[in-house]
Amino acid sequence: MKRLLNRFLSLSVAAWLCILLSFGSIALACLGATRAGEWMSRLPNLIGIAVLTLGIAITSVRALFRRRFDSALFHGGCVLIMGGWLVGQVALRVASPENPANGLMAMIDGEMSDQLFQGARLEKLVGRVPFTVKLEKFTVERYPARDPQHEAPVREYSSRVTIQERNKPARVENIRVNHPAIVQGFYIYQMSWGQTQDRWGNPVNYTVLQFKRDPGLLSVYSGFGLLFVGAFWFAARCFRLKRGGVACL
Amino acid sequence: MSVKWTPQGLLIYATMAAFLLAVILLRTERKALGRGFWFSGFVFATAAVVFRGIHTGHPPMQNLFEFFLCMAAFLWPLAQLSRYQTGSDTDFQDALLGLLILVPAGFVFDEEPRMLPPALQSPLFIPHVGSYVAAYIILARSAFMAIPLFRCAGPLTEDHPRFRELSRADAVSRQTAAMGFVLMTVGLFLGSIWGKICWGHYWQWDPKEMWSLATWFMYAAYFHLRLRNGLRNPLLLAILLWIGFLFVVLTLTWINVSRLFSGMHTYA
Numbered sequence: 249m250k251r252l253l254n255r256f257l258s259l260s261v262a263a264w265l266c267i268l269l270s271f272g273s274i275a276l277a278c279l280g281a282t283r284a285g286e287w288m289s290r291l292p293n294l295i296g297i298a299v300l301t302l303g304i305a306i307t308s309v310r311a312l313f314r315r316r317f318d319s320a321l322f323h324g325g326c327v328l329i330m331g332g333w334l335v336g337q338v339a340l341r342v343a344s345p346e347n348p349a350n351g352l353m354a355m356i357d358g359e360m361s362d363q364l365f366q367g368a369r370l371e372k373l374v375g376r377v378p379f380t381v382k383l384e385k386f387t388v389e390r391y392p393a394r395d396p397q398h399e400a401p402v403r404e405y406s407s408r409v410t411i412q413e414r415n416k417p418a419r420v421e422n423i424r425v426n427h428p429a430i431v432q433g434f435y436i437y438q439m440s441w442g443q444t445q446d447r448w449g450n451p452v453n454y455t456v457l458q459f460k461r462d463p464g465l466l467s468v469y470s471g472f473g474l475l476f477v478g479a480f481w482f483a484a485r486c487f488r489l490k491r492g493g494v495a496c497l
Numbered sequence: 498m499s500v501k502w503t504p505q506g507l508l509i510y511a512t513m514a515a516f517l518l519a520v521i522l523l524r525t526e527r528k529a530l531g532r533g534f535w536f537s538g539f540v541f542a543t544a545a546v547v548f549r550g551i552h553t554g555h556p557p558m559q560n561l562f563e564f565f566l567c568m569a570a571f572l573w574p575l576a577q578l579s580r581y582q583t584g585s586d587t588d589f590q591d592a593l594l595g596l597l598i599l600v601p602a603g604f605v606f607d608e609e610p611r612m613l614p615p616a617l618q619s620p621l622f623i624p625h626v627g628s629y630v631a632a633y634i635i636l637a638r639s640a641f642m643a644i645p646l647f648r649c650a651g652p653l654t655e656d657h658p659r660f661r662e663l664s665r666a667d668a669v670s671r672q673t674a675a676m677g678f679v680l681m682t683v684g685l686f687l688g689s690i691w692g693k694i695c696w697g698h699y700w701q702w703d704p705k706e707m708w709s710l711a712t713w714f715m716y717a718a719y720f721h722l723r724l725r726n727g728l729r730n731p732l733l734l735a736i737l738l739w740i741g742f743l744f745v746v747l748t749l750t751w752i753n754v755s756r757l758f759s760g761m762h763t764y765a
Contacts, residue, residue: 267715273710284707391612426695428697476683479679483679487672
């Protein structure tokens with residue numbers, strides 16, 4: 249068993265695997281974000297990632313026993329990131345209309361909803377969130393116009409919403425780009441906006457809010473933390489190990 | 498290709514002239530004068546970055562023009578750090594690298610300032626982009642420092658006639674690559690946090706993210722092979738560092754402008 253592990257988890261195997269993953273990443277870049285994301289979320293790829301995660305986890309534990317703490321932290325970080333991503337993918341797969349993980353909500357001022365939709369025209373109902381969202385006011389701010397012929401670029405757009413959870417007092421949140429609200433594990437994002445007509449034919453702005461739930465997020469963030477500490481530790485070793493001005497490892 | 502007859506452009510050309518004179522003089526007996534021009538180039542480069550920041554009203558890291566300006570200003574402090582760490586004199590290579598970096602900023606990229614879109618108005622803007630600027634310039638430098646290793650086809654042993662020079666090239670390139678790798682990891686980490694806050698997910702499979710990950714994997718491969726083989730195959734180490742550098746160049750140029758790779762990182 250030990251000989252098998254030494255053979256399949258050796259440094260040279262890891263090096264060539266990294267090169268393979270590097271060119272694989274370029275291949276996925278050529279597919280484009282949507283297709284690459286869809287391809288990676290297929291079951292065989294999820295199983296492949298799970299096997300890779302297991303291999304890196306064993307490497308991390310072995311490094312810990314060999315007192316190579318930088319390597320243990322670095323590989324442990326990779327395991328947490330990949331594991332967290334897998335948990336998020338499983339959450340998407342087991343999502344149901346009663347417990348959705350991802351969806352959009354489009355509203356004009358004064359509207360209230362708990363329904364999430366998907367699709368290019370938001371035509372597919374994916375489920376209901378366990379709270380209601382009422383859009384109080386949607387606002388768009390622009391930079392001062394330099395050229396009166398053209399519309400000034402948008403500086404900020406935001407949705408002031410009232411969130412009503414069951415058995416809790418209502419609360420008001422101002423959701424804007426880079427400032428999502430977090431309600432019962434759901435991140436609510438200001439995704440986009442546009443113009444439509446109200447029932448009397450007057451032009452009105454509508455907002456599109458995105459709802460996301462990801463139970464693997466904490467693991468991913470912890471993993472990135474470990475990865476950074478491991479990489480920093482390794483770099484410090486590279487600088488420390490010197491003999492007569494010549495580094496050696 | 499156009500010449501910029503603006504204060505910003507003149508600062509860039511002053512930096513380029515100082516770097517060019519440094520490159521020429523550092524190869525002659527007048528090294529002290531060359532170092533003087535090298536330092537004055539750094540002063541001009543810093544002035545160009547500060548001027549850009551004041552002129553646009555935001556940190557100058559929004560597009561490729563600003564990205565390249567910042568990279569040129571990073572080089573002189575890096576050369577000093579390298580001298581302090583390993584005693585290596587890398588002024589010539591660094592001044593040459595700075596000169597090459599400023600060619601696109603001086604003659605190719607548009608300097609017209611643009612207002613920050615809502616997605617870029619975040620406290621993570623400077624740390625995320627700044628760590629990538631620093632990482633990319635450090636990784637480029639690492640490739641330049643590995644050039645002597647291309648002359649070493651076999652294993653590098655102590656009885657090799659140029660052992661000291663080549664092992665020092667290996668040490669400087671590896672230490673520089675390690676710094677760049679840490680900064681790239683920081684950039685990935687901060688980018689994932691920002692992606693979650695701004696776009697809804699820490700990883701979007703965006704082409705630029707994927708190229709960045711490909712670069713990260715290439716340097717991970719380099720470190721694994723260096724640990725495995727030591728100095729048994731320095732040529733392969735130099736090749737990996739140059740492939741990583743090629744990925745950095747492609748990420749900064751082709752990936753940013755090609756429609757094949759259009760994605761969410763379209764601000765540049």
